[in-house]
Amino acid sequence: MAKLDTPALEQSFLNNHGKNPIRAWLFSTDHKRIGILYLLSIGFFFLVGGLLGGLMRIELIAPGETIMDPQTYNGVFTVHGLIMIFLVVIPGLSAVFGNFFLPILIGARDVAFPKLNLLSWWLYIFGAILAISSQFLGSGAPDTGWTFYAPYSTETGSNVVLAVFSAFVLGFSSILTGLNFIVTVHRMRAPGMTWFKMPLFPWSLYATAWIQVLATPIVGVTFLMIVAERLFQIGFFDPSLGGDPLLYQHLFWIYSHPAVYIMILPAMGVVTEIIPTFAKKHIFGYKAIALSSLAIAAVGYFVWGHHMYTAGMSGTARWFFSFLTFIVAVPSAIKVFNWVATMHKGSITVRTPFLYTLAFIFLFMIGGLTGLWLGALATNVHLHDTAFVVAHFHYIIFGGMGFAFFAGLHYWYPKMFGKMYDEKLANVAFVIIFIGFNLLYFPLFIIGMQGMPRRYADYLPEYTGGHFWSTMGAIVLITGALLMIYNLIIRTRKKGTPAEMNPWGGKSLEWTLESPPKEHNFDEIPTITENPYNY
Amino acid sequence: MAHSNPLLEHRDDEGAKIGMWIFIFTEILLFGGLFLVYAVFRNQYSEDFHTAAFELNAFVGTLNTVILLCSSATVAMSITAVLKKDRKTAMILLGITLVLALVFMVNKYFEWSHKIHEGIYPGSELMADLERGELLFFSLYYFMTGLHALHILIGMTILTVILFKVRNGSVNDDKIVLLENGGLYWHLVDLIWIFLFPLLYLIT
Amino acid sequence: MDDKNKKHITSYQTYGIVLVGLLILTFISVGVTWIELGPLTVTVALLVASVKVFIVLTYFMHLKYDSLFIKLMVAGIFILFAVIIVITFLDYWFR
Numbered sequence: 001m002a003k004l005d006t007p008a009l010e011q012s013f014l015n016n017h018g019k020n021p022i023r024a025w026l027f028s029t030d031h032k033r034i035g036i037l038y039l040l041s042i043g044f045f046f047l048v049g050g051l052l053g054g055l056m057r058i059e060l061i062a063p064g065e066t067i068m069d070p071q072t073y074n075g076v077f078t079v080h081g082l083i084m085i086f087l088v089v090i091p092g093l094s095a096v097f098g099n100f101f102l103p104i105l106i107g108a109r110d111v112a113f114p115k116l117n118l119l120s121w122w123l124y125i126f127g128a129i130l131a132i133s134s135q136f137l138g139s140g141a142p143d144t145g146w147t148f149y150a151p152y153s154t155e156t157g158s159n160v161v162l163a164v165f166s167a168f169v170l171g172f173s174s175i176l177t178g179l180n181f182i183v184t185v186h187r188m189r190a191p192g193m194t195w196f197k198m199p200l201f202p203w204s205l206y207a208t209a210w211i212q213v214l215a216t217p218i219v220g221v222t223f224l225m226i227v228a229e230r231l232f233q234i235g236f237f238d239p240s241l242g243g244d245p246l247l248y249q250h251l252f253w254i255y256s257h258p259a260v261y262i263m264i265l266p267a268m269g270v271v272t273e274i275i276p277t278f279a280k281k282h283i284f285g286y287k288a289i290a291l292s293s294l295a296i297a298a299v300g301y302f303v304w305g306h307h308m309y310t311a312g313m314s315g316t317a318r319w320f321f322s323f324l325t326f327i328v329a330v331p332s333a334i335k336v337f338n339w340v341a342t343m344h345k346g347s348i349t350v351r352t353p354f355l356y357t358l359a360f361i362f363l364f365m366i367g368g369l370t371g372l373w374l375g376a377l378a379t380n381v382h383l384h385d386t387a388f389v390v391a392h393f394h395y396i397i398f399g400g401m402g403f404a405f406f407a408g409l410h411y412w413y414p415k416m417f418g419k420m421y422d423e424k425l426a427n428v429a430f431v432i433i434f435i436g437f438n439l440l441y442f443p444l445f446i447i448g449m450q451g452m453p454r455r456y457a458d459y460l461p462e463y464t465g466g467h468f469w470s471t472m473g474a475i476v477l478i479t480g481a482l483l484m485i486y487n488l489i490i491r492t493r494k495k496g497t498p499a500e501m502n503p504w505g506g507k508s509l510e511w512t513l514e515s516p517p518k519e520h521n522f523d524e525i526p527t528i529t530e531n532p533y534n535y
Numbered sequence: 536m537a538h539s540n541p542l543l544e545h546r547d548d549e550g551a552k553i554g555m556w557i558f559i560f561t562e563i564l565l566f567g568g569l570f571l572v573y574a575v576f577r578n579q580y581s582e583d584f585h586t587a588a589f590e591l592n593a594f595v596g597t598l599n600t601v602i603l604l605c606s607s608a609t610v611a612m613s614i615t616a617v618l619k620k621d622r623k624t625a626m627i628l629l630g631i632t633l634v635l636a637l638v639f640m641v642n643k644y645f646e647w648s649h650k651i652h653e654g655i656y657p658g659s660e661l662m663a664d665l666e667r668g669e670l671l672f673f674s675l676y677y678f679m680t681g682l683h684a685l686h687i688l689i690g691m692t693i694l695t696v697i698l699f700k701v702r703n704g705s706v707n708d709d710k711i712v713l714l715e716n717g718g719l720y721w722h723l724v725d726l727i728w729i730f731l732f733p734l735l736y737l738i739t
Numbered sequence: 740m741d742d743k744n745k746k747h748i749t750s751y752q753t754y755g756i757v758l759v760g761l762l763i764l765t766f767i768s769v770g771v772t773w774i775e776l777g778p779l780t781v782t783v784a785l786l787v788a789s790v791k792v793f794i795v796l797t798y799f800m801h802l803k804y805d806s807l808f809i810k811l812m813v814a815g816i817f818i819l820f821a822v823i824i825v826i827t828f829l830d831y832w833f834r
Contacts, residue, residue: 112550179557186808187550214819217561221568225678233658234674236572242670247575250827251568301819302826314833320826549806556809560816567820574824575831581778593769600765608758611749611799618748711746715801722800729791733784737772 006498009418012516029114030519034121035100036416041125042088042096043485049083050478052076057440057474060467063459073457074143075158079135081146082163086170087128089401090259093266094212095124095177097408098205100416102181104510105199107190107528109520112183116176123173130166134159145455147256150237150248154229161230164223171216171223171255174262178212181205190509192528199508199532200289204269207293211258211265215301219255222248249311253304261300263397264364265293267404268335271357274411275339276533277506278354279346283533285338292331299328306375310384318377325375332368336361351504352426356407359434363399367392370445385455387466388448391441399437406433406484413488414499418516421492429487432480439473508532548712555716559723562686566727569679573734576671583668588738590655591676595646596736599639600728606635607725610694610718613701618708622701629698632721636691643684647677676735683731686724693717747804757798764791 009015013032016024025033056076059066068076099117103110111117135141138159144152148167153160185206189198226248228234235241237248276283283289305313305321313321339361348354370392373379383389414420444452447466452459459467502511509532513521577584609628616625654661655673662670697717700706706714768787776783797803802810 109545112547113554116554175558175561179554179561182557183550183554186553187547213557213561214564214816217564218568218823221565221682224682225572228657228678232677234678235657235670236674236678242667242674244575244579246830247572250830251571254568254823302822305826305830313830316833317826317830320829552805553809556812560812563816564820567823570820571824571827575827578828578831593772597765597769601762604758604761604765607795607799608754611754612751615749615751615754618746719800722795725799726792726795729788729795730785733768733781733788737768737784738781739772 006418008498008514009516011518012418012514013519014418014516027118029110029118031099031103031110031114031117032416032517032521034117035096035098037121038091038095038099038124041121041128042092045083045087045128049080049088050481052080052083054474054478056080057471059457060459061471062468063461063464065458068457070457071143074455075135075141077455078142078145078163082131082142082167084397085146085259086167087124087131089263089397090170090174091124091177092263092401093270093405093408094181094205094208094262095120096405097201097270097412098177098181098208098266101412101510102184102202102205103188104513104517104521105202105508105532106185106188106193107509107522107526108184108188109522109525111180112187113180117180120173120176120180123169123176127166127169127173130162130169134162134166137162147252148223148226149252150226150229150243150245151239153226154235154238161227164226168220168223171220174212175216178209178216181209182213185209190526190528196287196290197528197531198290200272200283200286200293201266201269203290204265204272204293207297208262208265211262211297211301215255215258215262218251222251222255225251246308246311246313249308250304253307257304257307258297258301260393260396261296263401265296267360267401268293270404270408270411271339271360272335273506273508274353274357274407275342276535277411277504278351278357279343279348280505280535281342281346282531282535283338284341284344285334286531286533288334289338292334295331296328299324299331303328306380309377309380322375322377326372329368329372329375336365336368352423352430353407353411353504355427355430356403356410359430360400360403360407363395363403363437367395367399370395383448385453386448387444387452387454390454391444391448394441394444399441403437406430409488411504412510413492414503415510415513415515415517417492417496418499418514419492419496420499420503421487421496425487425491426484429480429484432483433477434480436473436475436477436480440470440477441473443467443470443473507534551712551716552719555719559719562723563726566679566682569675569682570730570734573675573679576668576675577734577738580666580668580671583666584672584738586666587669587672588736590650590673591736592646592649593736593739595642596732599642600732602635602639602642603725603728606632606639607722609635610721614711614714614718617701617706617711617714620708622704622707625701626698629694629701633691633694633698636687636694640684640687643680647680679731679735683724683727686727690717690721690724693720747801749798749801753798757794761791761794764794 013030025037028034055067056073059068059073099111140158142158142160142163143156144158144160148160148164153164185198185202225234225236229236229238229241229243233241235243237243237245239245272283272289303321303324305317306325309318309322370388374383374389374392410421410426443466447463450463452463452466499515501513501515504511509526510517512526609632613625613628613632616622616628650656656662657674657677662673665673694717697706697714700713764787768784771783771787772780796813802813
């Protein structure tokens with residue numbers, strides 16, 4: 001935490017008022033403190049997941065066994081997926097910046113159910129402990145991949161039950177956050193803030209919250225079925241017990257495809273807040289952006305089958321899912337168009353958050369367009385389960401959600417901690433991260449198209465070049481990420497200057513508060529008269 | 536820093552109710568996943584489901600349906616009683632609800648132990664010899680009624696807490712949202728049983 | 740907040756009548772199983788169950804007196820679930 005050495009910090013929510021700091025943090029129902037608890041825990045798991053990813057890249061630097069045997073590799077990619085998906089990117093933006101800024105942006109003092117909010121975080125930690133211990137307890141780390149496909153997940157000797165149960169608990173945490181946000185948006189908007197005067201980050205969080213609430217239960221019960229199958233031989237998915245493995249894939253993807261939108265929608269919301277601030281221009285197509293969030297949430301719910309083209313689905317189902325997959329690209333494209341149109345003829349100042357935002361748009365477009373290759377039936381058959389898929393979803397999840405997270409972090413950091421970081425160093429870190437990211441994942445598109453399968457610990461010599469450069473990219477990326485962390489934590493703590501109230505010249509409500517905000521945000525709840533983007 | 540906490544003054548019954556409904560949606564979809572599994576397998580093995588359902592005791596099923604419907608009515612009535620400031624009746628009605636729930640669980644216990652005694656339970660030798668659809672039917676039977684029974688237990692816990700809160704007056708005609716939400720949860724348990732009952736017991 | 744003082748109190752009689760109605764519907768759906776309807780048996784059972792659920796939602800769960808927003812959400816959930824079933828069966832029916 002930042003040291004309380006300025007008057008602003010003294011009066012802010014960061015002051016413990018002499019209470020035991022551990023209790024004052026771990027049992028605080030203040031949405032801002034909970035947001036920071038999530039930031040720290042998610043940051044920690046991001047590093048763990050990143051480390052595992054780095055180990056995988058080192059194993060793949062050359063053909064043959066480098067640092068681990070194939071079974072260990074299976075465990076490592078499963079844990080990497082489990083941690084990154086369930087502990088980092090799904091809660092990611094909505095739990096950190098959603099918690100911190102949703103109430104502030106709509107002019108409220110807290111979320112609708114502050115205690116429930118704290119419970120969500122505790123469930124998250126409980127689930128995280130289960131997930132980590134599943135790696136060490138019992139009969140070895142799960143080796144199924146994060147998808148837990150049956151019947152392998154019901155037969156393998158590794159510790160699937162605990163891992164699956166941890167995902168169940170984490171899902172519960174995610175549901176409670178979603179529920180909280182929906183009620184908050186409905187009931188706690190400041191007087192005068194009609195739906196179409198609400199900033200667009202809350203809009204995207206609202207759409208996200210609905211997916212969290214409506215999709216997560218399905219995978220919850222599916223995971224319970226896996227547990228029942230392993231413990232009591234209640235067979236729904238194992239053919240030897242009468243079940244149908246393909247049904248598992250349906251149930252799993254009914255959640256896990258919308259989960260992609262749980263990750264990306266808040267990212268789009270963050271970007272939509274940042275662009276008008278730095279272009280000094282009203283957001284282009286406000287309503288189109290707001291409604292496209294809902295459209296993405298609604299249509300995105302029904303495209304799960306595009307993960308299963310080669311699994312033996314009926315032809316009818318396949319063209320249907322492919323068709324809807326193309327439809328869902330439309331609202332995403334509307335957003336990209338509106339972001340670019342907002343920048344058009346704006347008076348742009350290029351600062352660190354804006355750089356990450358530009359990178360987001362670029363990487364998200366690569367990820368999104370390659371998604372259409374995968375969404376098309378014919379090309380999918382060729383690309384299914386290759387490194388191409390790995391590259392595609394890392395461009396969406398890391399290049400999209402991850403870069404938006406970094407953008408939001410640099411955008412709101414002065415507001416959250418009351419200190420300004422070294423922007424030059426932040427820009428250097430950005431350049432390194434951006435280069436490293438592309439060097440890491442772009443070669444995977446190419447070797448994927450040439451036929452490199454995903455999830456393999458070993459490969460034929462012809463893929464050596466791509467894998468080598470990819471591993472180099474991983475090293476560059478990790479260097480950049482460590483530099484960013486050094487800048488934000490260590491350097492700012494020592495040399496950060498006190499942040500102004502409104503360092504970027506933004507117009508939304510958080511910039512009317514002190515940096516960092518007081519305990520209950522607003523002394524007086526503001527009355528809203530105009531749209532948040534009137535520059 | 537002795538300023539009053541504005542959050543403590545914040546109270547929004549409508550918001551609490553919306554929150555409860557959203558939670559109920561998640562429960563509906565949780566069971567919805569199971570109903571989807573049921574639909575898929577029944578579509579594939581309707582003959583087997585038909586024969587297997589004969590093994591279940593429709594009388595016990597009907598009895599439990601009646602019990603749950605009555606308990607739902609008593610919870611709903613207890614809200615009326617609290618709103619009429621009739622604390623005693625409210626407590627009696629909630630007490631009846633809890634007794635009915637207990638009777639439901641006892642019935643369930645005897646029903647399950649009878650089936651297990653007959654050798655029909657997951658992993659048994661007899662189950663392995665059954666037709667594929669019959670096997671799935673009994674798997675679904677145990678899983679769905681088991682998960683439902685778990686919800687009954689949770690509901691009983693919630694209603695017990697509320698009963699005590701009615702007694703000490705912290706749930707009253709002005710602050711009734713907790714009882715209303717507890718009631719909603721109990722009706723949800725009823726709602727799910729209303730679908731489970733015909734799908735498991737009445738498809739003979 | 741706005742409707743704190745005009746909370747609707749449903750009478751005991753109403754709940755009694757609703758309960759009797761639900762019990763009658765239960766016995767109807769049990770009785771129907773004795774009639775040989777072939778594949779229609781399930782349809783009838785589910786129809787009766789849907790009517791019962793509708794009654795429980797309207798009266799016991801108080802939807803009749805709730806805001807339009809809550810009503811729409813509840814309707815939306817059942818529609819959503821129906822759509823999920825139909826889409827999944829696009830696979831199973833056409834294999």
